[in-house]
Amino acid sequence: MSNPTHDPFYSSPFGPFYRRHSPYMVQPEYRIYEMNKRLQTRTEESDSLWWDAFATEFFEEDATLTLSFCLEDGPKRYTIGRTLIPRYFSTVFEGGVTELHYILKHSKESFHNSCITLDCDQCTMVTQHGKPMFTKVCTEGRLILEFAFDDLMRIKTWHFTIRQYRELIPRSILAMHAQDPQVLEQLSKNITRMGLTNFTLNYLRLCVILEPMQELMSRHKTYNLSPRDCLKTCLFQKWQRMVAPPAGHPQNFKTEIFPTNHKKGIFIFSLTPCHCLLGLYTVYYG
Numbered sequence: 001m002s003n004p005t006h007d008p009f010y011s012s013p014f015g016p017f018y019r020r021h022s023p024y025m026v027q028p029e030y031r032i033y034e035m036n037k038r039l040q041t042r043t044e045e046s047d048s049l050w051w052d053a054f055a056t057e058f059f060e061e062d063a064t065l066t067l068s069f070c071l072e073d074g075p076k077r078y079t080i081g082r083t084l085i086p087r088y089f090s091t092v093f094e095g096g097v098t099e100l101h102y103i104l105k106h107s108k109e110s111f112h113n114s115c116i117t118l119d120c121d122q123c124t125m126v127t128q129h130g131k132p133m134f135t136k137v138c139t140e141g142r143l144i145l146e147f148a149f150d151d152l153m154r155i156k157t158w159h160f161t162i163r164q165y166r167e168l169i170p171r172s173i174l175a176m177h178a179q180d181p182q183v184l185e186q187l188s189k190n191i192t193r194m195g196l197t198n199f200t201l202n203y204l205r206l207c208v209i210l211e212p213m214q215e216l217m218s219r220h221k222t223y224n225l226s227p228r229d230c231l232k233t234c235l236f237q238k239w240q241r242m243v244a245p246p247a248g249h250p251q252n253f254k255t256e257i258f259p260t261n262h263k264k265g266i267f268i269f270s271l272t273p274c275h276c277l278l279g280l281y282t283v284y285y286g
Helices: 028-040 050-059 082-094 171-176 181-187 198-223 227-244 253-257 260-286
Strands: 061-071 073-080 096-106 108-111 115-127 136-148 156-170
Touching: 028 050, 028 096, 028 115, 028 136, 050 061, 050 082, 061 082, 073 082, 073 198, 082 096, 082 198, 115 156, 171 181, 198 227
Parallel strands: 061 156
Antiparallel strands: 061 073, 096 115, 108 115, 115 136, 136 156
């Protein structure tokens, strides 16, 4: 019986040079290239469904996006969850941006058990602004991405730390208004803050309130409950978690269900911030 043709690229799993193939098909940096290509297909008619599909393609269901930068009043750090990520990208274009893409230079990759980390210390977010004037903004910083170690290779965490930014205006525009001091003064003013428009910054500030309310919004969409019923259900579950006895200890009904005034005061005080947020949700959506 003749032996089959030997494949020079075949490596036996019992041999010393066998290596398991990785489950992903492309490099992490190429995923950013694909994201840039997808952003180029955006049109003025792109609605919330388009942005939801965009986020689903590139971000995991439990993904988070973090932006860190320093403004005039001190350092800022905003972290938003998966449900708020589509709206974040749409606000970039609603603030006057016509093009958005990311440039990565000298990025480093590291592999872990369930994720791939891409660390780029020289990342540039390039945005083209059509209003109030044609301006190219280059926002430079460090981008750290964590990808899921699977075939989809979607982003689990996105952290962009902004260091500096530059706003570039074509010489032709300056030449056209060289004799108009008022226009030149307007051109000398920045249209962004650390490379971000006021539209995006206002949304990030709003996310500070919206992020803790994601449980309410999710329950409202899933069970079609009224805002007041969502409020009652979330507070009741929070109360159940607080009064639940430790594992392995018998439950004292009177002590757990009817706590003393001291415990009740602590309970009410701890729920005060939650009441404020849930009350805001009731007013806004009710």
